[in-house]
Amino acid sequence: MPTNAYQIWLTFDGEKQKLQFPVHPEKIKLKQGSSNQSVDIVGLGEVTIMQEKPEAEVSWSSFFPGNPFPGMQVASLTWPEDIKFKIKTWMGSKKPCHLIVTGTKINLYCTIERFDCDEEGGAVGDMNYSITFKEYRQPTIRQVKVDAAAQTASVPKTEERTDNTVAPKTYNIVSGDCLYNIAKKQLGNASKWPEIASMNGIKSPYTIYPGQVLKLPT
Structure with missing residues (x-):
């Protein structure tokens, strides 16, 4: 506490x-x-x-x-x-x-x-x-x-707004890929594969295919 x-x-x-x-x-x-x-x-x-x-x-x-x-x-x-x-x-x-x-x-x-x-x-x-x-x-x-x-x-004071939003990273799936390995190679942490699945509306980790573009967590 x-x-x-x-x-x-x-x-x-x-x-x-x-x-x-x-x-x-x-x-x-x-x-x-x-x-x-x-x-x-x-x-x-x-x-x-x-x-x-x-x-x-x-x-x-x-x-x-x-x-x-x-x-x-x-x-x-x-x-x-x-x-x-x-x-x-x-x-x-x-x-x-x-x-x-x-x-x-x-x-x-x-x-x-x-x-x-x-x-x-x-x-x-x-x-x-x-x-x-x-x-x-x-x-x-x-x-x-x-x-x-x-x-x-x-110098007259002006109103400033800070934009720190980040455009999602993407990854193009190739033959032999799986979410586990993508998370490990692209994010440095294999346990983050459920985040990738959630961001892309993937209900089963095996329903990905070559050429598919995935959004990745930043």
């Missing part, structure tokens, strides 16, 4: 995929510095463009348990290698994730900048990790408004 009021969630693909971190870190680091820029504009000399608040950086270190223990924040255990695979997949997707730490002000879209992990010595199955996120903002084209008299420039 959870021992703290807050929870740490990472979601992906429009909240369709979710991960709750099973063990809370001792400390979460939130970093945010100044990002004002000085630039030369012809005829005005040097002016300062006041930016919006800089992107935040969030990081922490903890571990993924290989066996249940009282300090877990989740109801059921997910094998550390499966969590590692999921995070690595999201990290390589070039799409932002949504990081939420309930009970705090951390609620932002972000990219996974760094993810390092290794086996816990002396604790069979446990995996130590450290992770760093950087706040993501949807790129927009903005106009700079210049006040020649005051020698200042500003």
